[in-house]
Amino acid sequence: MSDSDAQRRADVAVRAAAAGADVAADSFRTGIDVELKGSKTDVVTQADRDAQTAVIERIRSAFPEEPIVGEEEDALKEVPETGPAWIVDPIDGTNNFVDGIRAFGTAVAAVEDGEPIAGGAVFPALGDTYRVGPEGIFRNDESVSVSEATDPETCTVCPTAWWDLNERDRYAALVRSIVTRFDDMRRFGCAQLELMLLASGAFDGVVTDVRMNPWDSVAGVRAVREAGGTVTDLDGDRWRHDSRGLVASNGGIHDELLAAVHEIDSNNSTNRSGNRNH
Template sequence: MSERADCALRAAEAGGAVAVGSFREGIAVETKADKTDVVTQADRDAQDAVVATIRDDYPEDAIVGEENDELRAVPDSGAAWVIDPIDGTNNFVRGIRMWATSVAATIDGEAVAGASVCPALEDTYLLDEGEAYRNGEQISVSDRTDPEAFTVVPTVWWPHERREEYAAICRGIVERFGDMRRFGSAQLALALCAAGAVEGVVTNVEANPWDSVVGAGLVEAAGGTVTDIHGEPWRHDSRGLVASNGEAHDLVLAAAREAEAEADAGR
């Protein structure tokens, strides 16, 4: 294991261990921007554990994170760490097991290693040297080619005033593919795409880097395709995120663009 992958894994495990200690324990919940944007003390405590682990090995690197006073954007030069102590906090506070502690290592804005630890599911996803793993076993995207057999996931929540876009993307999915899921954790959805459990993950929303960098890296390392809403290679600051097993990416992209058409109509 590379040094940065090892640090990412240890940091994600440390944060996950803190978070799972409060899972289903009736922890107090606060709201942020709206009624579904929630945070708990477990988020803050888990982030502290993640940061402390990283700082032991890389005291000078930039840290980008959702909670506390970390940076909000990935620097385009130098080394940085992108962290989410609990991706899927709404699931966490409802006692639903689908959440992850994610840590990515980036160099000059590109992910070089990362880990998403899902303590309540007992799954650990690792990105290291261009390979993707789950629980130590290498994973790859689904080999399904028939869209009618695909399961596609809408992800990254739309603000209340943009729910027409969410409805449009759901319509785009159900009209083109066999099934649809929504997991409530973008990092977990992308990890499941990398592992072949689903064939696509889509949003036209600009994804926060802490919600997406590890997962997008896992999909690409597992043999999939990740683009922005325009079909260009995805970056941490792209508009939209469209990930697939690569077998019918244009069709997955078309579903995502249903939401973008709705957004354009509302502008």
Template sequence: MDTDFDSDAAARAHVAEQAARVGAAVAAGQFRREIAVETKGEQTDVVTQADRDAQSRVIDCIHSAYEANAIVGEEADELKSVPEEGPTWVIDPIDGTSNFVREFQVWCTAVAAVRDGDPVASAIVAPELGDVYVADDETATRNGEPISVSARTDPEGCSVVPTMWWGRDRRDEYAAACREVVERFGDLRRVGSAQVTLAMLAAGTIDGVVTNVYANPWDTVAGVHLIRLAGGTVTDVHGDPWRHDSHGLVASNGEIHDELLAAVGEVEAVARD
């Protein structure tokens, strides 16, 4: 049993991958089968027994190696914010549950190892896509091969994702985000899983991600770590380095970051009106 605070990032990345694989396997076993769906708030904020079962297995896997470490998780009674001190794991058993219940293949299990509030390793497993993303403190990979963000420099050739979820009372900001993307960049994508979106940015599939909404740590930390290790840039809406408690999230290949910040600035202007 390893509870050493100073364990290296490679060991934590290995456990993150194991835990994400286990959770994804549990969820995949219930995908496209009869399953009860509950709502936690708005009609799009859903949860299933698959979420709970997968989270339980993820936690078991982590605690078999790091028994004393805290867990931040979306479901059940786990912590809901990241402690500023000590080793912590941030997990999302099914990121993209709305996709999951609609039988749409874009969803994943995400696990991140955090130390003193900063990620040191992460894994994202998207079983229906056949993709496993892993990052330690040196390299980000997809299916065992190193990945990097895109090298595109012309915004008109870039695809950008307005991510997270703007509530029903913030749809004017959602509309503004979509407008800014389609007017400033080549195309808009929206796939319904924040962590898969961030992983795709790390792999160069898309070029930018933007939101002015506070993003929960289980929706972001694992993917943000991948992007950083893949050479990308992640900030808040003001251009300051992103943290788990930041206002908004702006991520890019670095080349189009200023244009993304200008876009989110316009969204913020709508929010203030």
């Protein structure tokens, strides 16, 4: 795909994300009704559905024939392996949105043959818009990039995504590994925001051993790469939308971040052994 086509898709992604974010912002802190999709904490609102409709309308007006992968309702759930497609998260950070916390937004990614090529993300309550394309990554029209930190003891790392109740021992092990290897830890409950913060130098790493949904990750992954960072799977291979786990960094601490996530299995193996012996 040419740079000019990718730039056009970045423009559409930002406009579409802005349309969805406007819908979300109109409902923020208005006492909206909440429904459960699955577990007790997997929630959805009418604003999620309305925001996705607004995003899809914008994409369809520019690219009417291209498939759209989205979190809510009838949108596709798997990223096509060939050709162009779009990935939509109408409200990333829905739990934050419901609780009146400002860390939520709308993210849109354009992909070609499964690879992200452009994206946009708008966080209306924070006042931040990210545009990601072949010319770089911009926050509110200003170019940003990953940090230059290389000393883990000065770095901040975010454990992103979430673990099922029966896997919280893995989350606890990762948190312990992070806080013993790095300076500090942050978590915002909005994966796309966390990846954008990494891309703009606020974080130095973002990591999980959980398989991420494409709508929670692809736009942010493109942002990190465009900002000069590194994104791999748990084995250090190039991350794809169907990878298990996600290890994203500024590049300078990537090996240490991989070691941190690998320590999960080491700790759990020791704990399981200890439990059996007990």
